[in-house]
Amino acid sequence: MMRYLPLISALLLSSAPAFADDTPLSDKPAKEWLVTLGGITAVGARYPGASDLSFYALPWISYRRVGQPAEFFSPDDGFDVTLFDSGSFSFGPVADLRAGRTDNALLKTMGARDLPWGIDAGVFAEFWPIEGRLRTRVELRQGLTRGNNGAVADFAADWVSKFDNVTFALGPRLSLGDSRYMRNYFASTTPLFVPKAGVKSVGAMTSVLIALSPRWSTTVFTRVDRLIGAAGDSPLVMRQGSRWQTYSGVGVAYTFSL
Structure with missing residues (x-):
């Protein structure tokens, strides 16, 4: 199965279940x-x-073969392509967007530089310790955009x-960044602050998918993170930002046979 959802780590939309108007799509x-x-x-x-x-x-777009069960994934998963799937374990390449930072005069006075929007790429692995009930997932991604690179590791359980x-x-969330990533977003010169690699944030994610009709579904979600460690101690965060990071949204999806 392929999934595509261009959003920051994060963000967003669970896959829609497969139905037809009067006859199940899988019966065609x-x-x-x-x-x-x-x-x-x-x-x-x-x-x-x-x-x-x-x-x-x-x-957002995804596709799968007729008869293949709809696969759960969290709205904050990166977009991925599964290369191996044993049922309880899967892995493959993954990508995501990385938010930019521009036109902030106050942060520039503290030595923070502009950051362009970027693209991450890497690998994911997913394991279901309890089939259909408990999912664990890790994404390891490297920034590919000049001026906003560095590596991140995101861990999730649902x-x-x-x-x-x-x-x-x-479920809970845990995010780590290497030294380059941490310096990009959290370093300052006035006062001097040079963060090291480590844990960036801990948090939680919740989502609710509702099948409105045989073909239509909607998803609502909220994720809350708390910046900790060097990220939470950054003068950029303490003086001009916030340790609390929230993301909320709604999505609508339509499924059809091809």
């Missing part, structure tokens, strides 16, 4: 693929450490509960 023999198209709108911190918010509006047409998920 002439069709081989199920395609889900969707869109998402969200509000969250403009960049790591920011106190002000920005709105995001992004597309408890998944399904009630008829509703899927609820809740």
Whole structure:
């Protein structure tokens, strides 16, 4: 299965279940693929450490073979392609967007530089210790954009509960950054502050997917992170930003056979 969701680490939208109007899509023999198209709108911190918010509006697409069960994934997963899937364990390449930081005069007086929006790429691994109920996931990604590189490691666990047409998920989050990533977002010269590699944030994520009709579904979600360690101690965060980082949004998806 392929998933595509261009959003910061983060952010966002669970996959839609596969149905047809009167007959299940999987019962249509002439069709081989199920395609889900969707869109998402969200509000969250403009960049790591920011106190002000920005709105995001992004597309989303996934596809799978007819008869293949719809795969759960969290709204804050990166977009990935599964190369190996044993049922309980899977891995493959993953990518995500990295937020930029520009036009902040106050931060520039403290020695913070502008950062362009960037792209991360790396690998993911996913394991279900309890099939259909408990999911664990790790993403290791390297920034590819000049001026906003560095590596990150994101760890997640989700408890998944399904009630008829509703899927609820809740779980903790942990994010780490290497020294280059931490310096990009949290270093300053006035006062002098040079963060080292380490834990960037801890938090929690929750999402609710509702099947509105055989083909349509919607997802609402919220993620809250707390910057800790060097990230939380940065003068850029303490004086001009916030240790609390929140992201909330809603998405709509439509599934059809192809």
